[in-house]
Amino acid sequence: MAYTLPRLPYSYDALEPHFDKETMEIHHSRHHQTYVNSLNAALEGSELSSLAVDEVITKLDQVPAEKRTAVRNHGGGHSNHSFFWKNLKTGTTLSGDLKAAIENGFGGFENFQQQFEKAATTVFGSGWAWLVKTDGGLKIVTTHNQDSPLMGEAVAGTSGFPIIGLDVWEHAYYLKYRNKRPGTFTSVFHA
Incomplete structure (x- = not known):
C-alpha cells in the first residue's frame, strides 16, 4: 500500500487571513507531498507499508535501523500533517466535553x-505544539522536527493521544509572517 497525500477539506484560501493561500498550497502540495513520497520510498517492499501511518510511527523499533530515521522523519511528517489539516477548520469553536476539559484542566x-x-x-527550531490526552488528563507538550507524541517518550520525549497539533516549522508561516512566529497563533483558537 502506498501512502497518499490527503485532500484538504477546504480550499487553500479558506483560512485567510490567518493562513494565506500561497502558504497553504506550498505547505500541503509540496512539503506534505515530500513526506509522503519519502515515506513510500523508505518503506518500499516492507510489510510495515501495509499499516496506517499512525501505526507505523508507533512501531519505529520494528523498522530496519538503516531506514528508521527516514521513517521517523517522513512518517512523522505525514502523520502530523494529516492530523494538522483536520485541526484547521473555518469558524471552528471549541465546545462540549473538550471545552469543559480544557477549562477544568487549565483554569479557563x-x-x-x-x-x-x-x-x-518557544519551540527551538522546528517542531510541533500539542494538546494531548494522557492518563493524567490533558497536557500541553512540544516535539522537535516531525516527532509525534504517538512515538512515545523514548523517541519523542513525550507521549499522549493528540487532540490538537500545531505545526511550528517555518514552512507553516514564513511567507506571511516571516520570522514572527507568535503572529501565526493569534486567533487560531476560539472558545
Whole structure:
C-alpha cells in the first residue's frame, strides 16, 4: 500500500487571513507531498507499508535501523500533517466535553490559549505544539522536527493521544509572517 497525500477539506484560501493561500498550497502540495513520497520510498517492499501511518510511527523499533530515521522523519511528517489539516477548520469553536476539559484542566480557556501559544512560540527550531490526552488528563507538550507524541517518550520525549497539533516549522508561516512566529497563533483558537 502506498501512502497518499490527503485532500484538504477546504480550499487553500479558506483560512485567510490567518493562513494565506500561497502558504497553504506550498505547505500541503509540496512539503506534505515530500513526506509522503519519502515515506513510500523508505518503506518500499516492507510489510510495515501495509499499516496506517499512525501505526507505523508507533512501531519505529520494528523498522530496519538503516531506514528508521527516514521513517521517523517522513512518517512523522505525514502523520502530523494529516492530523494538522483536520485541526484547521473555518469558524471552528471549541465546545462540549473538550471545552469543559480544557477549562477544568487549565483554569479557563484563556489560560489554555496563553500556555499553548507560549509552548508553540518557544519551540527551538522546528517542531510541533500539542494538546494531548494522557492518563493524567490533558497536557500541553512540544516535539522537535516531525516527532509525534504517538512515538512515545523514548523517541519523542513525550507521549499522549493528540487532540490538537500545531505545526511550528517555518514552512507553516514564513511567507506571511516571516520570522514572527507568535503572529501565526493569534486567533487560531476560539472558545
